[in-house]
Amino acid sequence: MESAHTRVADFLSRRADAADATQNSRVHDGRPDQDARRVMTRAEAHALAEFVREVTTFPFMGVIVDHTATAVATQRFGHPPKGTDVDALRIGWNAYLGSAVMVDINTNVRDPTILRRIIQRAMATQMPRIVDNDDDDKPDATDIPKPAVYLPLPVPLWHPRSAVAMAAERGSALAQLSGPFHGTAWRGTGTVAVAARSFYFLSPEGNTTVFGESTDCEVSITARSVDGSAAGWSGQARRDWDQIKPTDAARAAIARAEQQQNPSRFEPGRYTAILSATAVGQLLRAMARMFNVRWIGPFNPPQSAPPPELETALTVVPADRRGQRVFDPRITLSSDPTDPEGGDFPFFYGDGGMGTPNPKSTWIENGVLKLRSVDAGDALQSGMIARKDPFLMRMSGGPTSVEEMIASCERGIYVHRFANLEVIDGRSGAMSGFTRDGCLLIMNGKVSRPIKDFRIFESPFLSMNRVLALGKPERVAFGFTPPNAQNPELQWPLPPIIAPPMMVTDFNFAALSDAV
């Protein structure tokens, strides 16, 4: 206990020193700040979790220490920049006593004395209710499978340079983003964001632990004409800050905007669509939840019964189309935490995550549906293997570049990205949304002219059966638009998506949009 107190106190002191060091030193490029880490190390998280474990006197499932820090800077070039730093800590434990009552604490208090009082108060007020509701006929806490012990993560998700960038390089990144705009008529607005995360799980016995740490970076930039009639956007997302090239992103945004000058209207309808990797990534993100076994939709036979209510146990898995071809045979969709480009923690984390293993999953293989995602609780009830919804996703690609797609297109529309994608019909997977920053009309193998945005109304589950060509996959950036009401929690940072550009037939550009 005393060592846990000491460890926690050390951490607090270390953070204080780091805060002072940050205040006294300063932010210049190439001057690494060795003390830039803003989230707990494994040892610090273990000390805190061990303390909680020692204070808790009844059976529980485990302790979580989940720490996320983000550092964001935005600027409309020529105007003052703004910075926002956020630090979110969640210390939680879940306990099942008997089967009827789950006790869940979430706190961000790190002071050991206060933490002890919170836990003791929780136990004192809830213990009578737990005892009264015990049911000998239902599974007990000991029946719940515990996560296995993990070796160090097979792919590095933590990059020290990214941690340094959080403290020291947002300003210089903004300067690099704005550089290409000097001397041009374009107006630019840029965003630089860096995140760090550590996640730690400790079993009740203290002999099983899960730990992961990661960094992620994204820059986003929009170039617009003075009259607002033309715009171009570009973004980069990488875990390693050294791979972020703000100047390249800015030049790409300006080039896109230059292509979109003087757009004209084009008749809505169904056309061949050449979707950039970003646009495909946006579709994949919007589809992710529909892989869940509880979602009765495109992966289920028609006339399927509605799914059981969320509070109801999933003891009977709804019939679905596993084993059937649901997409073009060239499409394989998988989630692999060990993916060097698009890896993530190999376990459940975040809200409700208790370190349950999340294995590599190939959802769609050569167009055939192989797997559905299953929440950890549902896995326990149904006997299936728990697999996270595929917000971490890689889509297979092909050999065709965007330029080759354009060259092969007699008449079509190039879409750089979408906005406000929302599911309209869960059964068919139909989505509505808008294209953003304008589109390009392709005629006879060439870019003919820029055209205005469209409203789209399409189901990616259908359009992925009308694939003409696929390009080389890359990690996509999503930018920082607000999450929509359907999915309020879907905001940066989220696991990586690796997607290729894609050419499909008969994409529904349903109506014109006035958006730019």
Place this chain on the structure above:
Amino acid sequence: MYERIPGTSPNLTRRRFFGQSSLALAGMALGPKFGIREDDVGPQRIALPARSSRALATFIRSGLDPEVLRTLATTAIEAAVHAGAEWADVRISDQRMYMSGPASGSLLLNCGFGIRVRVRGAEAFAGGTDPKPDVLIAAAKSAVATARGLASTASTADTQLLLVSVPAVKGEWHAPIDIDPFSVSVDDHAFIYKAVSGAYDGPLTRLSHFEGSLIDGGWFWSSETRVFASSEGSLLTQFLGGVDSRQSVSLMGQWRAQHGEQFELSVPFVKPCTGGFEVAVRLERYASPQATIDELVRYASFPSRIMEVGRQNVVLDGALHAGLIGTALLPALSLNRALGNDVDLAGTSLLSPPETVLHQRAFSPMMNVNVDAAAPHFGAAAWDDEGVARTAVSLIAGGTVANYLSSRSTLASLESALPAGHAPLVVPGVMHSEISSVPAEVPQAISMAPSAAPCSLTALAKQLGTGLLTRGGRVSVDPDGRGGYLSPTMLFEVRHGEIVARIRGARLMFSTKRFLPTLSAVGDVSTCETVLNYPSVAGVPWEFVKQAVTAPAGLYHNADVVSTFLES
């Protein structure tokens, strides 16, 4: 059975600093002298017993002493200035909320702070959930360091501190509350709640061809002490309080399962407002359950059909009209967006550029939209979260853009773009921040004026003649707010002023610039409905704030009917 037990709020999104306290700076001892009990500070959620004669307040700590909060606020400002800030402001809040619902209620304690600083033109924000002196001082120092770092490396053409000048103010304000809801016992809260919700039991049970249910999203009481301080000398203490609730009545039937049609009407027990428990005990103010259910049954009795795509005139009921105002119009009136500051984030505004749009007619002359500042409107306060005095503000007057939703800095930017001799601009005092979040141009209560002459929903349908009528629903727009969709919960075909059929599988597409000016008639106060809008603000991470938007029914023209069925 799933229970949350004492811990803290799941909203753990703010920075916490554990820097060493600056005794020399503060010149005072910390901790107990401030009257803050260390075990009670920070977000907490406390489950309550289902029955108790004890007042809610006896289950939780007493509110933080306002004098302590004021001292903390000035300490934070001093720390920021001492660290090198050229300007700083801070908000510190101590909030309690009681959520009652069909199950047992729970109490939520939340406290936090947010500090903004400026150094050489760059701005930085830091917030936290632990308003202790050392934490605040560390946050102030860190924000200054961040701003200094941004200023030294990010290129800025204009490093002047542009803020519209407002007088420094010292003062205190209390929301007009007769009965503090936290002085009321658990049993009394439950009694009133069950009396109101139980009134639906009989009418729902008596339904013969349907199953009906009351969908109960809970009843939310809040009480807050909020202190604001600035480096300009303002020091404000406000005691805020309010209530809102979310309930609706829904009918189930065979056709619902087959066609996915919804039959639901929103019937919040209380409209969002500033007030105390006295709001709840006025039983005569509650909507009649029987009347609501009869209305739903009537709607369900019409034949159902699929409508051809095309263009139709439409009567939007108050709920969907409020949604349209909140989702499409209000973001367009954000000066931050209109100036282009949010291009890479939330989007732009169709009401750009503001220097040419201001004082120009952009909408129907029947449109009059105001910010409501005074009680009993939701979120009433004497000053906003920049310390600016709050007054009712006209945003749209007779279709003309009268004001933007602006901050001191965005208004300063607009002023610099206006020609010399322009009419003076007044800071509207609409800035609002959630606990420990960045202040944003999001006032908490907006309303559109109803018709002074009698004009019910039925009368509007008669004016419509042939077209569509909506009940409930939601609105989605593109990032620039230039267009979007109206997705009514219930959509009806009207012929000769009478509803003749339900329409399924359709929603309405609109272009904001073309659609809003077609407003040709507005309902009277009987058609007014208030919806809770949740605009996302601040950005990365995005926060959702609660905003009450009130609007009467409205008759619009030329909405495009589109199908929600996908042709494969």
